[in-house]
Amino acid sequence: MTTTVAATPAPAPAGQKTGRNGKPRTANLFKMLPLTPAIGLMLVFLAGPIGYCIYAAFTNMALTGNGAANVTFVGLDNFRKAFGSGAFTNAIWLTLIFTLLSAIIGQNTLGLGLSLLMRKSTKIVRNFVGTAVIGAWVLPEVVAAYLLSAFFNDDGTLNVMLRAVGLPGQDWLYAAPIIAVSLANIWRGTAFSMLVYSAALSEVPKEIEESAEMDGAGGWRRLVFVTLPMISRAIMTNLMLITLQTLSVFGLIYAMTRGGPGTKSQTLPLYMYEQAFSFSQIGYGTAIALVMLAIGAVFSLIYLRGLNAEAA
Secondary structure: OOOOOOOOOOOOOOOOOEOOOOOEHHHHHHHHHHHHHHHHHHHHHHHHHHHHHHHHHOEOOOOOOHHHHOOOEOOOHHHHHHHOOHHHHHHHHHHHHHHHHHHHHHHHHHHHHHHHHHHHOOHHHHHHHHHHHHHHHHOOHHHHHHHHHHHHOOOOHHHHHHHHOOOOOOOHHHHOHHHHHHHHHHHHHHHHHHHHHHHHHHOOOHHHHHHHHHOOOOHHHHHHHHHHHHOHHHHHHHHHHHHHHHHOOOHHHHHHHOOOOOOOOOOHHHHHHHHHHHOOOHHHHHHHHHHHHHHHHHHHHHHHHHHHHHHO
């Protein structure tokens, strides 16, 4: 009977510093050399702009006037101004409403529903639905905004259909702009959730669902107690990604309503753009951007905790 002895790394020469793996630090540094270009690019194009935005948020930086010629440190004045502004508070609430309606409820639920239906449908139906939904996703944002504006305006397709069945129409972009842009974002972004859930459902063993059916579980019970728990990690991942994407939606809303009428659809990205570029207050605008970053971080932590709880 032979005994296998695990090989141990040779000890480093006396006086030479070693890393945690017992190898000389020079060897570890040599292995990291291929990563140097990537790290440099991240520092220049990711960490650099973030650091500059943090600096600008605490100054009076502006495109014109005194803030353009003499940039001075103003501490937390930009943040005090923001949280004391009714327009800023309104933008936060509209951002949360827009995210809840169009991402967490709309895209997530519709994407899951479509993926479940396509799973049971024929190949022809799957190809047709997939092409239609993904087609809306790949359209340029400005084109999608133009199409949805034509659909929701006073003489648009939606009102034509409502009047055809005897219901009153209205100018949705004026009467309920945040609802209109939320529906537009659902129409354009559902494809991502559908693809995520279709991939997750393809990994669910059919034997488990068939066993639950043989035990007497109906369709809804199998969905709630078997299918959804098995794709829970995909659900949390999808929610995190579409939430962060929706928080930063700018072009679709700007092209459809410009944040109006008034400020009825002015979410944080539009409010930040207005303050930074229309009113030339770069410092104040970047302070709002940091608030957006903090909101996104809070959502990310919530979803990551959910993912960690699922993994435990």
